[in-house]
Amino acid sequence: MAGKVAARKEALREKLVNLAETQIAHGGLRSVKARDLAKEAGCALGAIYNAFDDLQALFMAVNGRTFQRLGLVVAESVEGVQAGPNERLIIMSEAYLSFASENTNLWRAMFDLEMSTESQVPDWYLAALEDLFSHIAGPVSEIYPQMDAENVVLMTRSLFSSVHGIVLLGLEKRISGVPPEKIKTMISMLLLKIV
């Protein structure tokens, strides 16, 4: 009996994550309404809060999926590629840019979701972050063979944040002031200059 209840709860969780994912992709984080989700899932409003602590937790589940897809896309972009470390960083950054352009609302949701305390960040979220960073850390260590481990960690985050900033402001044309096709150029310029 307990197994059946658990399975039913799991099925509802998955259905809700699917529905929320579709809605975020379509209209962004703020367009998701619990009432609409319940209607589409064919469940009572209260059932959502039985499946997830709150909408925040549901959004985190969607973000977790997006994060995993993003990690895969970035990792696959350099799989088997024979190229120098700067070039591999550029290839990964372009994969990041493509992912952000093609999944803008889901990508933005990963960063727009506010969390009131650090303790709310689930472990699997941090693990996905570490996984993404590990792909960047390789080339960084190659570019700076003398750099100690602690600084490789910082430089990795520094470069990820830099590319994120270029993609973010680049996709919002008004702020970067450059046409979208220049975003790639801006990324390569930066990543070719770091030595």
Place this chain on the structure above:
Amino acid sequence: MAGKVAARKEALREKLVNLAETQIAHGGLRSVKARDLAKEAGCALGAIYNAFDDLQALFMAVNGRTFQRLGLVVAESVEGVQAGPNERLIIMSEAYLSFASENTNLWRAMFDLEMSTESQVPDWYLAALEDLFSHIAGPVSEIYPQMDAENVVLMTRSLFSSVHGIVLLGLEKRISGVPPEKIKTMISMLLLKIV
């Protein structure tokens, strides 16, 4: 008579910008409600839409002020400073970081305000952006004396976006995964590596 009406409208505009600025600084862009503003300004709700086309236009006016303050802070940080171009970029970036830390909600409002079309971006906004970039372009030209003008423009935007990304994700601890005091280190690491 016409002059008196115009002066009164201008006075109300300024009052509303002040009130909206205080509210954004306190609770962020989404906390501003037209009804509350009207109450605080002692005017009818409709008077707001006589002074500004819509709330968006009022927010743009607040952002314009923030942008100007930011531009001043960045420019002043290197005034009279005798240092190499990379170091001057670092000093300006640290001024940017301080401004963002001390005025987080107002700073975020500059980037969070959605504009549906590019044509809505006022000229003075673009001028403030150009002014900010001009301070960065100087050191960039010094670092890359062989670079042509078009690429200096792109590299300038690339570096601005990079520092913005580091500050943005850095101030949201959960994503960057580094303690706030490391943000400065991440900025210097990047800016010292570009040659």
